[in-house]
Each structure stands twice: as structure tokens, then as C-alpha cells.
Amino acid sequence: SAVISQKPSRDICQRGTSLTIQCQVDSQVTMMFWYRQQPGQSLTLIATANQGSEATYESGFVIDKFPISRPNLTFSTLTVSNMSPEDSSIYLCSLRLGGAGELFFGEGSRLTVL
């Protein structure tokens, strides 16, 4: 299994500001995934972060709004830029060990934008 430490666990932010979410893993993994879960909704993939290359973004998500860093095999950050109330969501980092098998999730970061 994998232990994923994600922080902050929650935050209240002002419109127009940016917040960086950190995700630390106790195992080396090639791919990490960032999901967004809006209130009462499903999990939507934002991007796939590979170590050593640019993140791959899903339709509807852009790098300027959600820049991602992946400096090594155990760490990644997601920044939510120029936030608006529509960005109020839970953001989850996730990974799969060995490239297959179950998807492990961090505890999530609950952002509220006022």
C-alpha cells in the first residue's frame, strides 16, 4: 500500500488568490494524478503528473489555472490560481503502485473560495 500525505487538509481562500496543495508519497511512483471533486459530485481528473516531464491536462483544465510540479518521484504540487468561488472543491492527489492495481488517494484538500 501507499501512504500519501496531502496538505493543507482544508483552507478558506479569498477570490483572486492562489493556493498550492502539496502531496508527499512514501513510495517512488512514476505517475501521480490530480482529481477534483466538487460538492456532491464525482471525481474529475485534472491532470496526470509524470516526473521529469510536463503534466498532461484533461479537457477543460489548463496549465495556467492549475500549474503542477513534479520535482521527484515522491512529491507533487497542484496550484489553483486566481481562484473564484467555482473552484471550491476537494482536490485529491492519487497514484497507482507499479503502474497498475488500485488507485490510492490522499486525504484530500477541501478548498472554500469566498
Place this chain on the structure above:
Amino acid sequence: QQPVQSPQAVILREGEDAVINCSSSKALYSVHWYRQKHGEAPVFLMILLKGGEQKGHEKISASFNEKKQQSSLYLTASQLSYSGTYFCGTESNSGYALNFGKGTSLLVTP
């Protein structure tokens, strides 16, 4: 492409059974099932690989019909702890991110 889950919501009495369905318009390599309780991250239940297998986890089991691109999750003799939202996650190629359905809200009452 997002898989389609049904039903959207289920209310059961303790001890009753339920079936949650998940279907995809794309060929699938695997189907995953997760349960999420309010305020918590999703928890893995099981994975089914193409080949039409069926798996069980205590009183929760699932099947995967590769040809129909469908999976079903079976909850038998439900317990209060089964309450939560169930998501199926699908992948067409191994090792990548999952596409999740909209979820099925399950409430088990005493």
C-alpha cells in the same frame, strides 16, 4: 469517457440486498469499485480485469462482462456500515488514471 452508473440512489433496510451497475461505451481493460463516506477520501473495494471475472469481498462482490462493457456490484445482507457513495472507475489501458462514474448514494437504515 465517463462510465454510467445506476441507480443514482438507493435506500435499504439493514439485511437487504442491492445491485449497482456501471456501463461504458468504450472497451475496458478493468473496472474498479470504491466507496466514499462523507468527508473522507474514496476507499478501494475491488478491481476486476477483462476476462469476465467475478470477485468477492465479504458480502460485497462484483462481476465484469467485458463484451457488454458492464460491471455490477452486489451488496448482500447490507449493514449500516455499507452506507456511502459508490463509484465505479474504469480504464481502457492499464496503468493510467481512472474515469469515474457519477456515483450511487447508498443509505442503509436500521
